[in-house]
Amino acid sequence: xxxxLQFTIDVLSLGGAYALMALGLVIVYGILKLVNFAYGELxxxxxxxxxxxxxxxxxxxxxxxxxxxxxxxxxxLTDYIAFRPVRAKSITAVLITSxxxxxxxxxxxxxxxxxxxxxxxxxxxxxxxxxxxxxxxxVRNLVTIAAAVVLLAVFAWAMRRTVLGIAMRAAATxxxxxxxxxxxxxxxxxxxFAISGLLAGVVGILWIGRIGSVVPGIGSExxxxxxxxxxxxxxxxxxxxxxxxxxxxxxxxxxxxxxxQELLKFRDAFTFGLVIxxxxxxxxxxxxxxxxxxxx
Amino acid sequence: xxxxxxxxxxxxxxxxxxxxxxxxEKGELVALLGAxxxxxxxxxxxxxxxxxxxxxxxxxxxxxxxxxxxxxMVRNGVATVTETRDVFPDLTVAENLTLGSYIRRSDRAGxxxxxxxxxALFPRLAERYGQPAGTLSGGEQQMLVIARAILSRPRxxxxxxxxxxxxxxxxxxxxxxxGVLKRSGLTIVLVEQNAxxxxxxxxxxxxxxxxxxxxxxxxxxxxxxTDLGALYLGG
Ligand SMILES: Nc1ncnc2c1ncn2[C@@H]1O[C@H](COP(=O)(O)OP(=O)(O)OP(=O)(O)O)[C@@H](O)[C@H]1O
Ligand SMILES: [Mg+2]
Numbered sequence: 001x002x003x004x005l006q007f008t009i010d011v012l013s014l015g016g017a018y019a020l021m022a023l024g025l026v027i028v029y030g031i032l033k034l035v036n037f038a039y040g041e042l043x044x045x046x047x048x049x050x051x052x053x054x055x056x057x058x059x060x061x062x063x064x065x066x067x068x069x070x071x072x073x074x075x076x077l078t079d080y081i082a083f084r085p086v087r088a089k090s091i092t093a094v095l096i097t098s099x100x101x102x103x104x105x106x107x108x109x110x111x112x113x114x115x116x117x118x119x120x121x122x123x124x125x126x127x128x129x130x131x132x133x134x135x136x137x138x139v140r141n142l143v144t145i146a147a148a149v150v151l152l153a154v155f156a157w158a159m160r161r162t163v164l165g166i167a168m169r170a171a172a173t174x175x176x177x178x179x180x181x182x183x184x185x186x187x188x189x190x191x192x193f194a195i196s197g198l199l200a201g202v203v204g205i206l207w208i209g210r211i212g213s214v215v216p217g218i219g220s221e222x223x224x225x226x227x228x229x230x231x232x233x234x235x236x237x238x239x240x241x242x243x244x245x246x247x248x249x250x251x252x253x254x255x256x257x258x259x260x261q262e263l264l265k266f267r268d269a270f271t272f273g274l275v276i277x278x279x280x281x282x283x284x285x286x287x288x289x290x291x292x293x294x295x296x
Numbered sequence: 297x298x299x300x301x302x303x304x305x306x307x308x309x310x311x312x313x314x315x316x317x318x319x320x321e322k323g324e325l326v327a328l329l330g331a332x333x334x335x336x337x338x339x340x341x342x343x344x345x346x347x348x349x350x351x352x353x354x355x356x357x358x359x360x361x362x363x364x365x366x367x368x369m370v371r372n373g374v375a376t377v378t379e380t381r382d383v384f385p386d387l388t389v390a391e392n393l394t395l396g397s398y399i400r401r402s403d404r405a406g407x408x409x410x411x412x413x414x415x416a417l418f419p420r421l422a423e424r425y426g427q428p429a430g431t432l433s434g435g436e437q438q439m440l441v442i443a444r445a446i447l448s449r450p451r452x453x454x455x456x457x458x459x460x461x462x463x464x465x466x467x468x469x470x471x472x473x474x475g476v477l478k479r480s481g482l483t484i485v486l487v488e489q490n491a492x493x494x495x496x497x498x499x500x501x502x503x504x505x506x507x508x509x510x511x512x513x514x515x516x517x518x519x520x521x522t523d524l525g526a527l528y529l530g531g
Contacts, residue, residue, distance in 0.1 A: 163394060163395075163398065163401055166387065166391045166394055166395060167395060167398065169384070169386070169387060169391075170384045170387055170391075170392075170395055173384050173385065173386065173387075174382050174384060176346055176366065177378065177382040177384070178384075178395070179345075179346070179365065179366035179367050180344055180345075180346060180366045180367075180369075180370065180376050180378070181370060181395050181396060181398050181399075181444070181448065182367050182370030182371055182398050182399035182448060183367060183395065183398050184367045185365070185367065
């Protein structure tokens with residue numbers, strides 16, 4: 001019983017983080033049919049913003065809010081700098097500019113801050129543990145679960161109940177038709193990048209909360225996780241990204257418990273093996289999503 | 297009101313529309329006829345801003361709107377019903393209609409009122425309110441896209457083959473609806489395969505052939521002088 005609870009908390013907290021990461025990536029992919037390779041750097045920006053505010057003496061929640069806001073701003077800037085100028089030209093051009101933007105941000109961090117890990121301010125809560133029904137668990141896991149539940153619920157509500165959300169879902173299936181109803185292309189795209197930044201910012205804080213410090217390459221693992229989760233879940237559907245995130249967390253956590261000490265080194269190999277099996281079974285991912293998906 | 301001068305549309309090396317000029321006055325219903333591949337859809341999509349004109353000008357009330365974006369054209373009062381009947385399949389009927397009134401979403405009372413009018417005109421849509429639009433029949437989807445277009449309160453409506461693939465009863469219903477819209481003062485450009493039906497409601501007509509205007513005149517003239525069969529066999 002305690003094991004089941006322990007396992008559930010582990011899966012839900014890791015899965016919540018993975019799901020948010022995946023959702024942030026797929027919201028832009030759904031609209032533009034392009035992967036934003038500078039997505040991981042949004043997490044990096046969150047981390048360094050938090051680091052730079054370390055000595056400011058502001059309440060932690062204010063610092064966290066500023067860090068998330070910086071991720072949102074950087075997300076929208078990604079569109080203006082890397083996507084918008086070349087969007088109409090070719091897919092290859094956008095892939096290259098988004099890689100370039102990612103490298104640029106990482107190198108800026110290397111150059112102006114440091115290649116070494118920098119500690120970020122975190123509230124005491126993040127290093128405390130609690131006992132629930134005999135299970136000792138870090139409070140940050142519960143914070144992650146709560147944040148994921150709240151954000152996913154707000155996101156689902158906004159996509160169904162607000163005009164902008166409905167317009168974004170429409171634009172993801174048929175961008176041109178959405179524009180022919182008067183929905184401005186740039187508003188939709190900027191909103192997608194802003195939401196992507198918001199999700200990355202929150203996940204960034206939770207992710208860095210696990211590690212305690214930030215390095216220039218911190219975004220690469222979340223980007224990979226988000227990418228794999230969306231591929232498993234189905235690149236075209238938002239629900240798929242969330243499902244993929246939780247499934248990936250389930251696989252990772254199960255392997256953590258199942259594999260012996262010497263095999264645990266190879267956990268990623270096992271994970272990828274399972275991902276390949278899932279894709280052989282369902283090449284389009286678990287959830288298909290809307291039928292049309294032409295690039296715009 | 298709407299005026300095209302020497303408009304050309306290209307897809308790479310393909311010249312789909314090779315310099316056409318046409319006009320629609322306020323309250324007029326203009327039919328655009330022609331064989332498959334004549335360039336009718338390309339012309340409409342170019343007016344709607346979804347395709348860029350390679351040459352020529354498009355004017356709306358004398359103002360040059362040749363390079364306007366699709367969203368700007370809607371704000372200019374041009375609504376489009378596409379040939380491919382683009383409902384958003386995973387959005388409900390209600391959500392599709394909500395997007396139809398996107399540009400006037402702050403006018404809540406007016407939108408609600410127009411919505412009721414659409415439901416009176418198409419009771420089927422009211423019954424299917426919460427259902428994903430992808431699950432509607434072809435005829436119902438056609439009603440939905442027409443209702444959706446009208447909810448933007450356009451001054452000009454572009455209709456691309458609204459009768460395509462529909463049962464005769466539904467086609468009659470759609471044409472009756474087009475008559476109602478015309479009488480309400482709306483300017484309509486209608487592309488149709490069903491030339492006889494189109495000419496019956498139209499004031500004037502243009503016949504396109506291989507990207508050019510081959511004939512134009514009042515609906516009665518075109519009906520009398522043009523061999524409609526040959527028109528559609530690509531003659
Ligand atoms: N996306 C495209 N790429 C290349 N060529 C195209 C494209 N769309 C249309 N064409 C070509 O442009 C020409 C005109 O096409 P258009 O769809 O405008 O004709 P249409 O008059 O609407 O025909 P139909 O009655 O079959 O709908 C055709 O020769 C067609 O093959
Ligand atoms: Mg056509």
